[in-house]
Amino acid sequence: MNRFNQLYAWLMLLPALVLLLAFTHIPALTTLWHSLFFPARGRNPSEFAGLENYRSMLDDAVFWQAFHNNLWYAIGTVPTSMALALAMALWVNSKISGRAALRLAYFTPTMLPMIAVANIWLFFYTPEIGLFNKILNSVGLTGINWLGDPNWALISLMLMTIWKESGFFMIFYLAALQSLNKDIYAAAAVENASPLYVFRRITLPLLMPTTLFVLVNAVLNAFKLVDHLFILTKGGPNNATNLLLYYIYENAFSFFDSNYAAALTLVLLILLILLAVVQFLLVERRIHYR
Amino acid sequence: MMPTFTRTLSFTAAWALGLAWIFPLLYAFWAAFHPSEYATRFDLLAPLTLEHFVTAWQQAPFMRYMFNTMMITGLILSFQLVLCTLAGYALARMPFKGRSLLFGLVLLQLMIVPEILIVENYRTLAKLELIDTWLGVGLPYMASAFGIFLLRQTFKTVPQELEDAARLEGCSWLGVLWKVYVPLAKPTYLAFGLVSVSHHWNNFLWPLVVTNTTNSRPLTVGMAIFGAPESGVDWPVICAGTLIAIGPLLIVFLIFQRRFLQSFMHAGLK
Numbered sequence: 001m002n003r004f005n006q007l008y009a010w011l012m013l014l015p016a017l018v019l020l021l022a023f024t025h026i027p028a029l030t031t032l033w034h035s036l037f038f039p040a041r042g043r044n045p046s047e048f049a050g051l052e053n054y055r056s057m058l059d060d061a062v063f064w065q066a067f068h069n070n071l072w073y074a075i076g077t078v079p080t081s082m083a084l085a086l087a088m089a090l091w092v093n094s095k096i097s098g099r100a101a102l103r104l105a106y107f108t109p110t111m112l113p114m115i116a117v118a119n120i121w122l123f124f125y126t127p128e129i130g131l132f133n134k135i136l137n138s139v140g141l142t143g144i145n146w147l148g149d150p151n152w153a154l155i156s157l158m159l160m161t162i163w164k165e166s167g168f169f170m171i172f173y174l175a176a177l178q179s180l181n182k183d184i185y186a187a188a189a190v191e192n193a194s195p196l197y198v199f200r201r202i203t204l205p206l207l208m209p210t211t212l213f214v215l216v217n218a219v220l221n222a223f224k225l226v227d228h229l230f231i232l233t234k235g236g237p238n239n240a241t242n243l244l245l246y247y248i249y250e251n252a253f254s255f256f257d258s259n260y261a262a263a264l265t266l267v268l269l270i271l272l273i274l275l276a277v278v279q280f281l282l283v284e285r286r287i288h289y290r
Numbered sequence: 291m292m293p294t295f296t297r298t299l300s301f302t303a304a305w306a307l308g309l310a311w312i313f314p315l316l317y318a319f320w321a322a323f324h325p326s327e328y329a330t331r332f333d334l335l336a337p338l339t340l341e342h343f344v345t346a347w348q349q350a351p352f353m354r355y356m357f358n359t360m361m362i363t364g365l366i367l368s369f370q371l372v373l374c375t376l377a378g379y380a381l382a383r384m385p386f387k388g389r390s391l392l393f394g395l396v397l398l399q400l401m402i403v404p405e406i407l408i409v410e411n412y413r414t415l416a417k418l419e420l421i422d423t424w425l426g427v428g429l430p431y432m433a434s435a436f437g438i439f440l441l442r443q444t445f446k447t448v449p450q451e452l453e454d455a456a457r458l459e460g461c462s463w464l465g466v467l468w469k470v471y472v473p474l475a476k477p478t479y480l481a482f483g484l485v486s487v488s489h490h491w492n493n494f495l496w497p498l499v500v501t502n503t504t505n506s507r508p509l510t511v512g513m514a515i516f517g518a519p520e521s522g523v524d525w526p527v528i529c530a531g532t533l534i535a536i537g538p539l540l541i542v543f544l545i546f547q548r549r550f551l552q553s554f555m556h557a558g559l560k
Contacts, residue, residue, distance in 0.1 A: 008463055009384035013392065016377035019433035024399045027410035034410070084307070091304040098305075104547055105308040108315060111543045111550075113492035115510045116532045119517040120318045123525045131317070163311065175555035224405045227494040230514055245406065245495075252409045253499060261409045268406055276401055 028269060035263035039256065046259065053263035063264065066242040069154055073243060074222035076158040077165065082214055084162065085169035092170070093177045110168040118231035121160045125232070147233055150240035157228060157241055165221065169214045176210040212279065219275055223268065244268050322529040342530035352534050354504050355512035361424045362508055363490045369432040370486060371479065378441030379467050383453070399435035408499050415500055422502045431490065437482050440557060444478040445471050481553035491539050509535045
C-alpha cells in the first residue's frame with residue numbers, strides 16, 4: 001500500500017516535473033555546456049572553445065557597459081519604487097478621501113504591457129514636440145534629448161520603470177498592512193506615540209518580511225524586464241542603455257552567436273543567485289535583531 | 291491624530307502622485323480620440339474622431355493578434371491549473387521520499403525564471419519543431435513554480451479530517467482532490483488565474499523570440515512591430531493601436547478591479 005502511494009505521488013508530480021526540468025533546470029545546465037563552444041559556421045560543426053567565450057567577455061567593452069548599466073538601473077529603480085510603493089500603500093490603507101480612485105490610479109500601470117507603456121512614453125520623450133520638453137520650455141528651460149543623449153537615456157528608462165512598477169509593489173505592502181495586528185496600534189495610541197514613531201518602531205519592522213519579498217522581486221525584475229528597450233532605445237545611443245538580458249538577446253538573435261549568448265546567460269544566472277543569497281542574509285539578520 | 295498641516299500635505303502628495311500615475315493613460319486616450327493637430331494642444335472643444343482607430347485597424351491584423359493572445363493565455367492557464375493542482379497536492383499531502391528536495395527544485399524556478407533562459411529554450415523548441423506555434427509560446431510557462439507553491443500552501447490549510455472522512459466514504463486520491471481540496475481552494479484558483487492571465491497577456495520577450503509570423507504572434511509583439519519608430523506611423527495612430535491592444539484586458543480589469551486587487555493581494559500574501 002505504501003509503495004503504491006509513493007508511485008501515485010510521483011505520477012501526480014510527473015507532468016509538472018518534466019516541464020520544469022525541460023525548461024528550467026536542464027537549460028540552466030546546458031547553458032554552461034554550450035558556453036564552452038564556438039558557434040558553428042557554415043558547414044563546420046561547432047568547435048570546443050574551452051573558456052574562450054569567457055575570455056572574450058572580459059575584453060568585451062559592451063558587456064561591461066551592459067553590466068554597469070544594469071547595476072545602475074537596479075540601483076536607480078529598486079529603492080525608489082519600493083519607497084513609493086510603501087507610501088502608496090500607507091495612503092491607500094488610511095482614511096484618505098477618494099482612496100478607491102487613488103488605489104486604481106496607482107495600480108493601473110501594472111495592468112498595462114511594458115510595450116504599450118513604452119509606445120505611449122516614447123512620445124513624451126520626443127525631442128521637439130514631446131510633452132516633457134514642452135513642459136520644460138514653458139518654464140523657460142531648454143529641452144533635453146531624453147532618449148538620444150547618452151547621459152539621459154538610462155535615466156529616462158528608469159523614470160518610466162519606476163512609474164510602471166511602484167503600483168505592483170504597493171499591492172504586497174497593502175496586503176501586509178491589512179493583515180497587521182490592530183492591538184499593537186491601540187497600545188501605541190494609549191502610550192500617545194507620535195505617528196512617525198509608530199511608523200518607525202512598529203509598522204516598518206513588522207513589514208520587514210514583505211520588504212524582503214518585494215526587494216527580491218524588484219531586483220529580479222530589474223534584470224529580467226527589458227521589453228521597453230525594444231521600443232525606446234534598442235540599447236542605444238552607443239549602448240548607453242544596453243542591459244544584460246537585451247545584450248543576450250542581441251547576441252543570440254541578431255549576431256547569431258548563441259554560444260557567447262550562453263556564456264552571458266550563465267553570468268546573469270550566477271549574478272541573480274548571488275544577489276538573492278546576499279539579500280536574504282542581510283534582511284534575515286535585521287528581522288532577527290528586532 | 292496628525293496635525294492638520296501634515297494631513298493636508300500628505301493628502302496633496304497622495305493625489306499629485308495619483309494624477310501623475312494615471313496621466314499617461316489619459317493622455318493616450320486624448321491623443322487617440324482627437325485629430326492629430328490636437329496631440330499637443332489641449333482644447334476641451336476639440337472635435338472627437340475615430341480616424342486613428344480606423345487607420346490603426348487597417349495597418350495591423352489586430353483581430354488575429356488578439357485571437358493568438360487569447361489562445362496562448364488560455365492554453366497556458368488550463369495546463370497550469372491541472373499540472374499545478376496535481377503537483378501542489380502531492381507536495382502538500384502525500385508522504386514520499388525526496389519530497390523536500392523536489393519542493394526545493396520547484397522553488398528554484400522562482401529565481402531562475404524562464405525569461406532568462408531564452409537562448410537554450412529556443413534551441414529546445416527548435417528541436418521539437420514548435421517554433422511559431424501557440425504551444426511553443428506556452429510550453430515553458432505551463433509548470434509554474436508560483437502556482438505549485440500557491441496551491442501547496444492552500445492545500446496545507448485544509449483540515450486533514452475532511453480528507454479522512456471522504457476517504458472513509460470510499461473516495462480515491464483523485465476523488466478526494468477533486469471533491470474536497472479543489473472546491474476549498476477556489477479563492478486561490480481565482481487569484482492565480484487572474485495573475486497568470488494578466489502576466490501572459492502582457493508577456494513580450496519570449497513570444498518575440500519564438501514567433502515569426504501572424505500565425506502565432508501575440509498582441510504585444512504585434513504592438514511592438516506596429517509602434518516601432520522605423521515603421522513611421524503617426525503617434526496618435528500608435529496610441530489608437532495600443533488602446534485596441536490593451537482594451538480587452540483593461541476593460542475587464544476596470545469592471546472587476548476589486549476582484550483583481552484582492553487576487554493580487556491574496557497571491558502576494560502567501
